[in-house]
Amino acid sequence: MFFASDNAGPAHPSVMQAMVDANSGYMGSYGADPIMERVRAKIREVFEAPEAAVYLVATGTAANALLLATYAQPWHAVFCADVAHVEQDECGAPEFFTNGAKLSLIPTADGRIAPDALRAAIARHPAGVVHGVQPGPLSITQITESGTLYGLDEIAALTAIAKEHGLPVHLDGARFANALVALDCSAADMTWRAGVDCVSFGGTKNGLPGVEAAVIFDPEKAWEFELRRKRAAHLFSKHRYLSAQMEAYLADGLWLKMAAQANANCAKLAEGLRETGVEMLHQPRGNMLFARLPMALHEKLKGAGAVYYAKGGTPANATPDSVVARLVCDWSLPEAELDRFIGLLKG
Numbered sequence: 426m427f428f429a430s431d432n433a434g435p436a437h438p439s440v441m442q443a444m445v446d447a448n449s450g451y452m453g454s455y456g457a458d459p460i461m462e463r464v465r466a467k468i469r470e471v472f473e474a475p476e477a478a479v480y481l482v483a484t485g486t487a488a489n490a491l492l493l494a495t496y497a498q499p500w501h502a503v504f505c506a507d508v509a510h511v512e513q514d515e516c517g518a519p520e521f522f523t524n525g526a527k528l529s530l531i532p533t534a535d536g537r538i539a540p541d542a543l544r545a546a547i548a549r550h551p552a553g554v555v556h557g558v559q560p561g562p563l564s565i566t567q568i569t570e571s572g573t574l575y576g577l578d579e580i581a582a583l584t585a586i587a588k589e590h591g592l593p594v595h596l597d598g599a600r601f602a603n604a605l606v607a608l609d610c611s612a613a614d615m616t617w618r619a620g621v622d623c624v625s626f627g628g629t630k631n632g633l634p635g636v637e638a639a640v641i642f643d644p645e646k647a648w649e650f651e652l653r654r655k656r657a658a659h660l661f662s663k664h665r666y667l668s669a670q671m672e673a674y675l676a677d678g679l680w681l682k683m684a685a686q687a688n689a690n691c692a693k694l695a696e697g698l699r700e701t702g703v704e705m706l707h708q709p710r711g712n713m714l715f716a717r718l719p720m721a722l723h724e725k726l727k728g729a730g731a732v733y734y735a736k737g738g739t740p741a742n743a744t745p746d747s748v749v750a751r752l753v754c755d756w757s758l759p760e761a762e763l764d765r766f767i768g769l770l771k772g
Contacts, residue, residue: 426726426766427758428694428733430630431600431712434755436670437632437683443673444634447665455660456481460668467675468626468638473613478647480639481667482659485599486515488625488637490522491657493562495641495650496593496623501561502529502550504543504587508536508570510597522657527558535707536571540582547590562622563587566597567604567615572751574607574710577614584620594620599627599637602684603711617642628674632683632756636670683756687712690754690763697767706749713753720746722770729769 427433452458465479482488489511497503503519505511507530511519520526531538531546543563550560565583568574575583584594596616598604601624605615616624623646626638641650654660661667674680691712698705698716706715718726723735735748754763 426729426731426762428731428752428754428766430734431687431753431755432630434632434757436634437673437679437756439676439679440633440670440673443669444666447669452665454662454664456664456668458665458668460665460672464668464671464675467672468640471612471675472616472624472640472642473611474617474640474642476642476644478641478644478650480641480650480654481636481661481664481671482639482654483635483637483661483667485510485597485625485627485629485637486518487657487659488627488639489564489595489597490515490518491650491653491659492595492623492625492639492641493519493526493564494522494524494653495646496595497523497526497561498559499523499525500559501526502558503527503562503564504529504531504538504546504560504592505564506531506533506536506538506566506569508533509564509566510570510599511564513570522653526561529558533571535573536566536569537573537575537579538565538583540586543583543586547586547592552590560590560592562593562595564595564597566599568600568607568711568713571707572709572711572713572715573707574604577608577610577619580615580619580621588620593622596621596624598624599630600711600713601627602631602680603688606681606684606688607710616640628671628680630755631674631680631687633670633674636667636674638671684712686756687754687758690758691752693763694752694754694767697770701770703770712755713751716750716752717747718750720748723748723750726766726769731766731769
């Protein structure tokens, strides 16, 4: 009963087979492999962006940090949610790769940045004042680190504010596929049509061994990203193994099928929690939820072998006899394990 992270799940067998198939003979290095040519064309097709620049890296941190570095100067503020991955889980990589840009954290109730909060954050860093950092990129996360989801209109509202101030917008899409399935929209609708300039298009959390795509809709930024990727030691020599993963991921809609299964697993888990009266902190839309578990139930689940992250609540929601549990479902979660966990909730 493993609900700790979708990072911990297995890679899809067809992806592993694609890597084996790529391991035959000689092939161009550093992204000059024919598989990458097909991947680039396919991602452009998915995003309906024929001029987009497409690059592969091995981690989400690399994709986020390098994209932000491409759009931020060292004297910029990068606006992001207070619980954003770039803030809490990347060990200062965005600041490092931007050569010192400052993360300006925006308080959120559920991981989503509110328009008024974004306006207030930008106002705290007025342009043209030499004593302070200048307003820079907005980074939003879809799905958020709280398991919540921006609607297309919400993304457009935030990007419109950014554009009013001449600011680019980065989307951290580590769980991009889960969000796309939940919204039942196109990749273009969730990105450039809504005002997004660049995307970290995730795969590792959705059935890949380790590859993320950096998608840049302004081709004039491409060369700078290439240089930054090389300088940061993220240009793979045997690049074909990244390309092979991504090609298999996109083949026949596998990426959407795995995300749909992960979302369905989470929806079933959420229903089981509701039926037993367990409080969920936010309405789950994708493959991750947060629930307040009574201490006795938490100890029962852990004793039966359930694996998930749990912590005491924040000062606003802490209780002496409960924990806040983060439960994440991936595409491969066995139905029997899910049923067993729900059975323990009800038993």
